[in-house]
Amino acid sequence: MFSSKTKLDVEKDIEEINNELIKLKDNAPYDEEIVNLINEIIETGGKRIRPLITLLCYEMISNKKRDNTSFAAACAIEIIHNASLLIDDIFDKDIFRRKKKSFYLKFSTFSAISMSYSLSSLAFGLALKTKLLEIVEELTKATQNLAISLFLEQKFRNANTKMTQEEALLLIDRKTTTLFEAASVIGVLLNQATQEDREKMKDFGKYFGRAFQLRDDLLSITATEEEIGKTSVITDIKNRIQTYIVLVAMEQAAEEDKKKLEEYYIEKKELDVEKIRTLIKRSGAIKTVAKLVNEYIEKAMSILKSYPESTARNKLIEITRFLSLNL
Structure with missing residues (x-):
């Protein structure tokens, strides 16, 4: 858990980010109806981890105050993230997002797709305001990866073949890690940092992003909806998505359990969702993947600790440590 001081500081940071997002909405170059829809998306909340990482990386490298x-x-990163969630919910048929009805269900699929385009254009407009082409390039790469991840996910979901663990990690890198890498690298690009700093922050984003997604996948197996605040806790299982933990479970499970998992995920046979969770838990995959999560966290923190001590660095370390698992 965060120390009480860090928790308070992070809450203040998130409030600042939310205030900036509200300002952007009010000044968005769209008519009132579109602005109201943007407001609907912003008000669904979120952890705001990605923009926070951008701001803290900037402060850690530059020793300057955010401007x-x-x-x-930072807001460009968060807006791209929200644009991608609108599309994700359509693909995954998620009913709720952050305890509220998914945007495409509340309005329409067309509205969700249209708003995703609108948010993306708003994000790139913000990136251009930095007057740093490299930041636009980082955001472009991240957006390309998000688009490719949707194609890959559907390809793997519809195929009657087993993914490899390497393919599952590739999908994580395209879908989740890419924005954490961009958030970290953009933070140092704002200070026109050295190539070494850029590479180190890209690695930090990669390790943080992988730990973040694998932790999320683990909690979808071990936690209840109430514990993690998600109403779609079993969506991945229902959609037969071969997450990394599922593939580890298939590898480690006893022969009979392995057969049932393959029947469900590969042959698309019907099986109770809770039964699938039980099979995954019984395989020992949870401890295996939790260990990998903690290894990624250690690598991410090692990079942060290579920088001089500062308030920003210490906040980043605590945020990273918060992902640690003891399962």
Whole structure:
């Protein structure tokens, strides 16, 4: 858990980010109806981890206070993230997002797709305000990866073949890690940092992003909806998505359990969702993947600790440590 001081500081940071997002909405170059829809998306909340990472990486490298330019870059990352969630919910047929009805169900699929385009254009407009082409390039790469991840996910979901663990990690990198890498790298690009800093922050984003997604996948197996605040806790199982933990379970499970998992995920036979969770838990995959999560966290923190001590660095370390698992 965060120390009480860090928790308070992070809450203040998130409030600042939310205030900046509200300002952007109010100044968005769209008519009132579109602005109201943007407001609907912003008000669904979120952890705001990605923009927070951008701001803290900027402060850690530069020793400068955040300014309008750093906020513009941070908000661009968060807006792209929200644009991608609108499409994800359509693909996954999720009913709720952050305890509220998914945007495409509340309005329409067309509205969700249209708003995803609108948010993306708003994000790139913000990136251009930084007057740093490299930041636009980082955001472009991340957006391309998000688009490719949807194609890959559907391809794997519809195929009657077993994914490899390497393919599952590739999908994580395209879908989740890419925005954490962009958030970290953009933070240092704002200070025109060295190539070494860029590479280190890209690695930090990769390790953080993998730990973040694998932790999320683990909690979808071990936790209840109430514990993690998600109403779609079993969506991945229902959609037969071969997550990394599922593939580890298939590898480690006893022969009979392995056969049942393959029947469900590969042959698409019907099986009770809770039964699938039980099979995964019984395989020992939870401890295996939790260990990998903690290894990624250690690598991410090692990179942070290579920088001089500062308030920003210490916050990043605590945020990273918060992902640790003891399962």
